[in-house]
Amino acid sequence: MKQFKKKKPHFEFLHKKWTARRNGVVEGVLDKHLRHVALGGLGGLVLFGTPGLNHHQPIQITNAGNQTNIEMAMSKNALLAAELVDKMPTDTRKLTEAEDTKIIQLIAKDLGIKVKSEIDNKRLNRTFGLIGGEQHLYRYPGDAVFEHAKDASDWAMYGGAGIAPGLGAWGYFASSKGAFTPEVEQRERYYIAVQTFLSPGFSERVAEYRDFYKYRKMLVVNPKTGQAVVADIADAGPSEYTGKHLGGSPEVMQELGLATGPRKGAVLYYFLDDSSKDIPLGPVHINEELAQKI
Amino acid sequence: MIKFYSHIVTVQSLIIELDQMDLSDKEKLHLANLLDSTFHHTILDAILRELNEEDKTIFVKLHAENDSKKFWEFLNKKVDNIEDKIKSAAAQLTKELHKDIKEAKGLKKV
Numbered sequence: 001m002k003q004f005k006k007k008k009p010h011f012e013f014l015h016k017k018w019t020a021r022r023n024g025v026v027e028g029v030l031d032k033h034l035r036h037v038a039l040g041g042l043g044g045l046v047l048f049g050t051p052g053l054n055h056h057q058p059i060q061i062t063n064a065g066n067q068t069n070i071e072m073a074m075s076k077n078a079l080l081a082a083e084l085v086d087k088m089p090t091d092t093r094k095l096t097e098a099e100d101t102k103i104i105q106l107i108a109k110d111l112g113i114k115v116k117s118e119i120d121n122k123r124l125n126r127t128f129g130l131i132g133g134e135q136h137l138y139r140y141p142g143d144a145v146f147e148h149a150k151d152a153s154d155w156a157m158y159g160g161a162g163i164a165p166g167l168g169a170w171g172y173f174a175s176s177k178g179a180f181t182p183e184v185e186q187r188e189r190y191y192i193a194v195q196t197f198l199s200p201g202f203s204e205r206v207a208e209y210r211d212f213y214k215y216r217k218m219l220v221v222n223p224k225t226g227q228a229v230v231a232d233i234a235d236a237g238p239s240e241y242t243g244k245h246l247g248g249s250p251e252v253m254q255e256l257g258l259a260t261g262p263r264k265g266a267v268l269y270y271f272l273d274d275s276s277k278d279i280p281l282g283p284v285h286i287n288e289e290l291a292q293k294i
Numbered sequence: 295m296i297k298f299y300s301h302i303v304t305v306q307s308l309i310i311e312l313d314q315m316d317l318s319d320k321e322k323l324h325l326a327n328l329l330d331s332t333f334h335h336t337i338l339d340a341i342l343r344e345l346n347e348e349d350k351t352i353f354v355k356l357h358a359e360n361d362s363k364k365f366w367e368f369l370n371k372k373v374d375n376i377e378d379k380i381k382s383a384a385a386q387l388t389k390e391l392h393k394d395i396k397e398a399k400g401l402k403k404v
Binding site: 008009011017018019021022025026029032146147150151156157159 | 297300305306308309310312313315316317319321322323324325326327328329330331332333335336338339342343345347350351354390391394395397398399401
């Protein structure tokens with residue numbers, strides 16, 4: 001922390017004081033309460049599974065046999081990325097149907113998630129494109145960016161993105177704060193904006209397409225890293241002139257490994273098949289059953 | 295891991311204060327992690343001090359199971375007004391942290 005000294009005494013002060021305070025309370029919990037709790041690793045879960053310190057990990061796999069969860073997740077990330085290498089074009093052009101088919105098969109094999117490029121004769125203008133970081137969206141009347149943070153770490157990670165001045169394509173996510181639920185919260189947290197208006201047939205059947213796209217789940221994959229997130233469509237955009245093809249919430253960008261630097265990158269995006277529609281929004285967690293087959 | 299107290303504890307007032315300070319993204323995250331960790335362990339302390347040794351073991355097991363309903367049923371059964379006790383511990387900590395922030399804001403660059 002030497003680099004902060006003198007330049008930012010307020011940070012240095014809080015860093016020292018809050019580190020000492022945190023260490024004191026952790027030691028207190030250990031000494032006073034858990035010294036005699038004979039649970040070994042379970043005690044560790046309470047003490048070291050601290051919110052904010054470890055909740056932004058890449059894809060995790062549970063019950064991974066001889067490998068640790070992290071090793072297993074990383075190996076699956078790496079496997080998907082490695083298998084995609086020779087199937088991706090060097091530029092972000094539209095993929096052919098044959099290319100989509102191969103990639104969809106790989107995703108099913110490696111992540112266990114069935115996806116489609118077309119459902120009910122409706123498809124987006126592309127399945128591979130440049131994603132850019134978006135701001136948070138207002139979820140209900142009176143919402144504010146600070147309300148989006150689950151805790152302080154959440155604010156530090158995502159608060160800086162700010163909140164868009166206008167509403168998302170479907171308006172508020174909930175009619176009031178009272179009607180706001182954990183499910184609605186997840187919709188905004190893991191939203192994407194896609195170019196619905198460029199879908200073949202959109203202009204002829206706007207209402208039908210709007211209903212089709214509203215909060216529809218999609219799987220977004222960073223082909224370079226294999227990181228994947230289940231997101232829902234909550235906005236329309238970006239405009240064609242931007243050169244980008246879709247947008248991701250701050251949390252989506254984080255889970256794709258694209259939250260830093262230029263906050264954009266090439267991604268694959270497919271509709272979740274009906275058989276996968278119950279997969280929760282958020283980073284892909286390979287379930288126990290699948291992990292056992294791996 | 296469940297954040298079992300998120301419905302009764304908020305750090306929003308502290309976040310608003312930190313947001314007004316001249317901090318880089320890394321500095322923000324560092325302080326935010328310390329803040330969350332301190333809240334977490336302060337709340338654990340507030341709960342564990344109310345439990346006997348046997349119940350502490352059960353508490354740790356239930357916490358690891360991530361079953362929020364079962365977890366709160368246990369706490370409500372074992373401790374009178376547990377939510378009030380958690381809120382009180384969090385409020386006291388919030389007050390102290392606000393005092394720290396106020397003091398930090400008063401420091402001048404060297």
